[in-house]
Amino acid sequence: MSLKVRKSEVLHQLIINSLLHQIIPDKSHHKVKTDNLVILMKKREEKNWDYLTQTEKKAKQKGKxxxxxxxxxxxxxxxxxxxxxxxxxxxxxxxxxxxxxxxxxxxxxxxxxxx
Incomplete structure (x- = not known):
């Protein structure tokens, strides 16, 4: 997942590699609020994600x-x-x-x- 926001001359970028499961980019979207930005990603399968990324899952399970x-x-x-x-x-x-x-x-x- 990659997000780029340009404000004035500054480019802000958020990249999240290796999401835990697949998403549907065409059905995902964002909402601009007064003090934040909300990213809504449509899951390919309707199930709970215990973690956002594969890396986070490995790191948390290593500590168990x-x-x-x-x-x-x-x-x-x-x-x-x-x-x-x-x-x-x-x-x-x-x-x-x-x-x-x-x-x-x-x-x-x-x-x-x-x-």
């Missing part, structure tokens, strides 16, 4: 936590999967914090005395 890989019946497996995802996707500070917390938990577990 992965679903559990297996259902082993172990309640801590989901937490471990979440921690692994956070570690894999995190920056250096996040990895350092997770490693430190894991080390402290292991040391505490090793020093615990059984009754």
């Amino acid at each position: 936590p992965a679903s559990p890989k297996t259902n082993t019946g172990d309640p801590s497996a989901g937490i471990m999967d979440l921690m692994q995802t956070m570690y894999d996707d995190g920056d250096d500070d996040m990895k350092r914090s997770i490693a430190q917390a894991w080390t402290q938990a292991r040391e505490k577990k090793d020093t615990m005395e059984l009754p």
Whole structure:
């Protein structure tokens, strides 16, 4: 989708690449208001778009936590999967914090005395 607006000697341009789904350009139009411009795009298929572009969809879905890989019946497996995802996707500070917390938990577990 490409929009060009010329006001005086200035050209304003809006380009949106890779729309999520197809539109019908001949049935799409715009409305000029006093303080804004409204762009109405006719969808080829009548359905909701969760995102405007393919790029936005990929970026938002990348941030979602992965679903559990297996259902082993172990309640801590989901937490471990979440921690692994956070570690894999995190920056250096996040990895350092997770490693430190894991080390402290292991040391505490090793020093615990059984009754």
